[in-house]
Amino acid sequence: MIVAELKPFSEIEEMIKGKQHLLLVGCATCTAICFASGNREVSLLDSQLKLKSLMKSKEVFTSERMLKRSCEHEFVEELGSFIEKSEAILSLSCGVGVQTIADCFPEIEVYPALNTLFIGRPDESGVWKEYCQACTDCLLHLTAGICPIARCAKGLLNGPCGGSQEGKCEVSPDIPCAWQLIYDRLETRGELHLLDEIKKPKDWSKKNLPGRVIREDLLLR
Amino acid sequence: MKTSSYLKTNLKERRDPPCRVACPIKTDVRRYVSFIAQGEFEEALKTIRETNPFPAVCGRICARPCESACRRGEVEEPIAIAGLKRFVADYVKNSIFPAPPIKYREKVAVVGSGPAGLACAYDLRMLGYEVTLYEAESSLGGMLRLGVPSYRLPRPVLEREVEEILGIGIEVKLNSPLNSSLSLEALLDEFHAIFIAVGAHQNLKLGIEGESLKGVLDGVRFLRKVNLGEEVEIGKKVAIVGGGNTAVDAARTALRVGAESAFLLYRRSKEEMPASKEEIKKAEEEGVNFNLLTSPLRILGEKKVEGIECIKMDLEAPDESGRRRAVPREGSEFVLPVDTVIVAIGHALDPSFLHGKIEVKKGLIQVDPETMMTSRLGVFAGGDAVTGPSNVIEAIAAGKRAALSIHSYLRGINLSSLLRTEKPLESLSFSLKEKLKKKPRELIPTLSLEERLKSFSEVELGYSKENAVKEAQRCMNCGSYAEVLSDLCIGCLTCVRVCPYQIPRVNEGGIAEINSRDCQGCGICVAECPARAIVLPSFPDHGVTVEVKKILQKNKEREFQIVGFFCTFNSYASLDSLQGIKIPCLGKLSIYQILKPFHLKADAVFLVGCGNNNCHFIHGNSRVFRRVEYVKKILNDLGVGGERLEIWNIDDPRGEVYQEKYEEVKGRLRGLGPSPLKACEVGMS
Numbered sequence: 051m052i053v054a055e056l057k058p059f060s061e062i063e064e065m066i067k068g069k070q071h072l073l074l075v076g077c078a079t080c081t082a083i084c085f086a087s088g089n090r091e092v093s094l095l096d097s098q099l100k101l102k103s104l105m106k107s108k109e110v111f112t113s114e115r116m117l118k119r120s121c122e123h124e125f126v127e128e129l130g131s132f133i134e135k136s137e138a139i140l141s142l143s144c145g146v147g148v149q150t151i152a153d154c155f156p157e158i159e160v161y162p163a164l165n166t167l168f169i170g171r172p173d174e175s176g177v178w179k180e181y182c183q184a185c186t187d188c189l190l191h192l193t194a195g196i197c198p199i200a201r202c203a204k205g206l207l208n209g210p211c212g213g214s215q216e217g218k219c220e221v222s223p224d225i226p227c228a229w230q231l232i233y234d235r236l237e238t239r240g241e242l243h244l245l246d247e248i249k250k251p252k253d254w255s256k257k258n259l260p261g262r263v264i265r266e267d268l269l270l271r
Numbered sequence: 272m273k274t275s276s277y278l279k280t281n282l283k284e285r286r287d288p289p290c291r292v293a294c295p296i297k298t299d300v301r302r303y304v305s306f307i308a309q310g311e312f313e314e315a316l317k318t319i320r321e322t323n324p325f326p327a328v329c330g331r332i333c334a335r336p337c338e339s340a341c342r343r344g345e346v347e348e349p350i351a352i353a354g355l356k357r358f359v360a361d362y363v364k365n366s367i368f369p370a371p372p373i374k375y376r377e378k379v380a381v382v383g384s385g386p387a388g389l390a391c392a393y394d395l396r397m398l399g400y401e402v403t404l405y406e407a408e409s410s411l412g413g414m415l416r417l418g419v420p421s422y423r424l425p426r427p428v429l430e431r432e433v434e435e436i437l438g439i440g441i442e443v444k445l446n447s448p449l450n451s452s453l454s455l456e457a458l459l460d461e462f463h464a465i466f467i468a469v470g471a472h473q474n475l476k477l478g479i480e481g482e483s484l485k486g487v488l489d490g491v492r493f494l495r496k497v498n499l500g501e502e503v504e505i506g507k508k509v510a511i512v513g514g515g516n517t518a519v520d521a522a523r524t525a526l527r528v529g530a531e532s533a534f535l536l537y538r539r540s541k542e543e544m545p546a547s548k549e550e551i552k553k554a555e556e557e558g559v560n561f562n563l564l565t566s567p568l569r570i571l572g573e574k575k576v577e578g579i580e581c582i583k584m585d586l587e588a589p590d591e592s593g594r595r596r597a598v599p600r601e602g603s604e605f606v607l608p609v610d611t612v613i614v615a616i617g618h619a620l621d622p623s624f625l626h627g628k629i630e631v632k633k634g635l636i637q638v639d640p641e642t643m644m645t646s647r648l649g650v651f652a653g654g655d656a657v658t659g660p661s662n663v664i665e666a667i668a669a670g671k672r673a674a675l676s677i678h679s680y681l682r683g684i685n686l687s688s689l690l691r692t693e694k695p696l697e698s699l700s701f702s703l704k705e706k707l708k709k710k711p712r713e714l715i716p717t718l719s720l721e722e723r724l725k726s727f728s729e730v731e732l733g734y735s736k737e738n739a740v741k742e743a744q745r746c747m748n749c750g751s752y753a754e755v756l757s758d759l760c761i762g763c764l765t766c767v768r769v770c771p772y773q774i775p776r777v778n779e780g781g782i783a784e785i786n787s788r789d790c791q792g793c794g795i796c797v798a799e800c801p802a803r804a805i806v807l808p809s810f811p812d813h814g815v816t817v818e819v820k821k822i823l824q825k826n827k828e829r830e831f832q833i834v835g836f837f838c839t840f841n842s843y844a845s846l847d848s849l850q851g852i853k854i855p856c857l858g859k860l861s862i863y864q865i866l867k868p869f870h871l872k873a874d875a876v877f878l879v880g881c882g883n884n885n886c887h888f889i890h891g892n893s894r895v896f897r898r899v900e901y902v903k904k905i906l907n908d909l910g911v912g913g914e915r916l917e918i919w920n921i922d923d924p925r926g927e928v929y930q931e932k933y934e935e936v937k938g939r940l941r942g943l944g945p946s947p948l949k950a951c952e953v954g955m956s
Binding site (some may be wrong): 059083088089093098100101102106140175 | 432551759763765768769800801802803804861862863866869870905908909910947948950951
């Protein structure tokens with residue numbers, strides 16, 4: 051899932067400066083699951099905005115909406131009837147969602163309430179970690195299902211490096227060395243021979259920027 | 272999504288706690304026990320009195336079907352529901368009720384002032400009918416006064432309760448038996464409906480040789496004499512025949528009026544005895560000898576009783592109805608040398624006063640089981656006279672049902688529309704039982720054995736306030752489970768992860784489901800769900816807001832407005848000195864609920880957990896500690912100041928530590944000054 055977190059309140063405050071009528075828009079997909087954009091966090095941000103406005107004796111009028119997915123225009127267009135009274139939209143979603151809302155309603159200011167962080171997963175309740183860098187050329191079949199691009203600090207294709215100490219990365223003792231993990235798992239499986247072949251540098255030309263996918267069979271035009 | 276799981280998540284049919292379903296009068300047990308757990312004793316008594324005009328009586332002698340159904344009993348022992356009822360009935364002194372207005376012109380006569388008659392009269396009067404109560408004896412109470420020994424039900428307790436019932440405006444005619452001078456016809460001329468609840472006061476006979484010898488006593492009459500303070504002639508060695516409450520009462524009473532030994536003869540084993548288990552246990556403690564699997568053959572003696580010849584019995588394997596037939600064991604006859612025999616094998620109605628005006632079969636008045644109407648239009652009957660000897664709660668239930676039926680008869684309302692249908696929660700699943708904390712029952716203190724046998728003083732002494740609160744805190748609040756709003760659920764698994772009991776699961780459709788049978792209603796998932804897709808109907812969001820507003824209003828004139836939240840499951844829960852909002856585990860408090868008082872311009876908020884790593888819901892207390900840290904950060908970011916929010920765990924039965932802490936908060940506020948929100952002019956809803 052896409053992992054995001056709420057921006058510091060002071061940043062949000064700065065963004066919305068001067069705006070009195072705000073529409074807070076949450077997203078019920080990835081970023082809701084990582085406690086950044088669900089109903090609960092939208093209400094909580096709303097509650098903080100109101101507390102702050104009380105302190106400044108400057109009333110703020112907010113309304114809350116929740117979108118099924120902020121990254122698809124059909125869902126985003128549902129906001130149409132709610133934006134009339136708003137001076138700006140505060141979007142709690144990943145960067146894709148913010149852009150989709152801005153594309154759908156170019157006449158209104160759309161502010162990101164979240165910082166989009168990475169593609170990852172919760173390792174335990176309250177802890178999310180990065181697991182994929184969307185490199186476009188997956189090699190997990192060669193690395194025992196452990197991604198060295200995302201999980202090795204150097205993104206080495208042939209590891210480990212000399213900085214691997216007792217299974218930990220030299221960058222931080224909290225980070226396990228991805229290449230140690232790969233080695234250990236291959237060893238259990240009896241597939242250490244997969245490490246014999248030196249992996250050639252990745253063909254980064256495959257990663258077009260901006261990335262795009264076209265499926266001719268699905269086109270409607 | 273499959274249809275079956277769709278239905279499961281969309282049908283919101285709530286189940287009732289088994290205690291309430293088991294209660295013949297559907298007392299809201301969970302509600303009043305929860306009031307006791309919070310130290311709200313008056314509210315608890317009010318709740319009981321909504322259905323039961325006899326809290327002090329039932330608190331002592333109820334057959335307690337609620338306790339048999341209590342799901343806490345599946346974990347270790349059921350909640351001592353009757354003991355708790357007795358505690359509030361005795362503790363709350365002020366329970367006078369004003370007489371309701373007479374709403375209807377129809378008048379009703381109730382014949383018999385036992386629990387059935389009094390309950391019926393009470394309910395009819397509460398409904399707005401004018402009621403006249405006829406009693407054959409010179410005092411009220413029926414079997415409660417004549418049958419139940421005073422060591423189980425002290426007479427001042429009964430009298431107070433009867434007075435309270437009459438206090439709502441019921442006319443009483445004592446010494447007025449139905450007979451030739453007061454006939455059913457005469458009553459029917461004056462009243463629009465009659466309820467007959469005359470009880471069953473005629474002792475059944477054994478039908479064996481020697482039953483007419485001097486020294487053979489009739490159980491009902493024996494108890495009645497003792498209860499009325501009359502002289503009874505009793506020997507030194509007494510045999511009591513029977514296994515019901517009358518037999519056990521007679522045996523224990525015999526030991527109190529001079530018998531040296533009492534032998535209770537019963538044809539089956541102890542398990543089959545209809546008497547209450549608690550009473551059997553107390554009889555054993557007091558030295559009653561139980562001659563089980565024993566049946567009397569004849570009573571021996573010339574003119575007076577010299578012994579009783581008995582035979583040992585064997586129990587056959589259970590038949591289709593599950594009943595085990597007792598058969599005599601050949602050659603096992605023996606003689607028990609006794610000088611008194613008390614026959615207590617049952618009692619029935621003496622139907623002679625009815626003069627055949629109403630259908631009676633085998634000593635029981637025949638009624639329509641739905642409406643309780645007899646063969647005579649407008650004449651209803653209930654209680655022991657209809658069912659044979661039963662117990663107080665069944666009698667009260669009969670009286671109440673008759674009152675409703677009479678109301679429906681007089682007003683032409685459909686009776687079934689007045690009755691509540693219920694569906695009990697299933698028993699706890701095996702895996703859940705293992706996870707629940709074991710909390711043994713608080714013992715109800717009793718009089719010492721020596722004291723008991725010397726007098727008719729009440730044997731059970733009742734709970735102290737502290738013990739009652741502790742006992743009530745064991746209640747699992749069955750049926751106050753959380754529900755998923757499937758439209759909002761995002762299937763994020765948070766509930767699955769945070770539940771201390773591993774109850775929720777996410778179905779094939781990606782929607783969370785919470786099993787109503789096992790959910791303990793701790794509210795942790797409700798507070799943590801990122802989609803706000805779980806609700807706990809017993810703890811709505813707005814409930815906390817209302818309480819916060821009340822406190823702030825109350826403290827308006829004080830130096831500072833401080834809002835406290837307390838865990839109900841705490842040693843100090845019943846202290847009157849605590850000013851704050853009682854929460855049945857702080858784990859229910861969400862981040863916004865903690866923030867709410869600040870919105871309403873409170874200067875400080877504190878939470879007091881249960882302490883001692885003893886959370887009723889395992890993780891509730893630790894969850895709220897983390898939430899408080901999060902809210903402190905928010906308050907700092909906003910410039911309100913995280914130091915205005917505090918949480919402590921204190922185990923403090925006398926509230927002293929609490930007072931110190933409270934002063935500490937005040938001291939800190941003097942340094943911090945009032946809430947920065949106070950300066951603003953914008954209102955906040």
